[in-house]
Amino acid sequence: MSSPYGPEHAPVGEVGAALMMIDSRLKAVHDGRTAIDPEQQALIDQFTASLGPEGIDDVLDGTCTLIYMFMTWLRKAHEDHDKDVIEYVVPSLVASMRMMPKSVRPEAIPTMAGLVIAAGTGLSPNLWRKQYGDWTAAEMNPLETCAFLLAEHINRITDDPDFATRLISEALSRTEEV
Template identity: 60%
Template sequence: MSAALLVIDSRLRAVYDGKSGTDPERQRMVDEIVASFGPTEAEELLEGVCTLIYMYMKWLRSAFEEHDEDAVDHVVPSLVATMRMMPRTFCAEVVPTMAALLIAAGSGLSPTLWRAQYGPWTEAEMNPLEATAVLLAEYINRISGNGNDFAIRLVGDALAALDRD
């Protein structure tokens, strides 16, 4: 989970810094961590990204329910429109998968359990999956108005609370 949070945080920083890439030092650290992964750690990173998506959608469900609105009605169309504007990251074939992933998480279903019914993730879906998590975190940062790192802090605080318990 920590590695997934690090990757998403790194990508968000690049977005907010307006750079075409990430901070070289931070990218080197992320690359070293990912390069050290074996199959088990790679699975855990994938699970971590899915968990982030689930946690973000859970937070959004709560936030929208306070206003008697459905998060899926707001989040999915916005993110799908963004995905369609990014054809190098989201080829047309993966957009329905990423939308369904968001809908599943927005309905309270674990993205990992949802995906299990359709087979394993493919290599072609890894970049779009990561980008979906980044778009979702950026969406939360934007609507919360609590800074460019709110989504990361949200999860970090939840993990810290688990450690204390």
């Protein structure tokens, strides 16, 4: 039975821009920096400023698409080992977010966990979230953090610091070929 929150009903958004932001954060962490390189941040800021309000919504949808794609990959990887992705991913994700009170306020954690659970069960995270109203400014950092943590989780389990970025880049390349 099809759900109105299924991914086939969701906008894909600007996945490339969302991936660029997440990849910048991943590289900063792996280089031992707590912040993105100022030049890189200036490029990201310039790019997002050029998008306007509708473009920002597209990046938000793109970030949710990343979360969906990451959770789909994680679900398949866990199923290959007869494990439940929700059981193995959500607790560590929540624990990590709880250790980041400057980026993720405690009241945003249940929403982010819900997004990940929605994606892990095959639902669109952005459509699942929108049933509760519009996104809030306070949810933007937690959303980016959530996507970052999922990408980092994938990179750790594959022992490849670029695997998550490459996974999405290759999927985007295949989509463009069709």
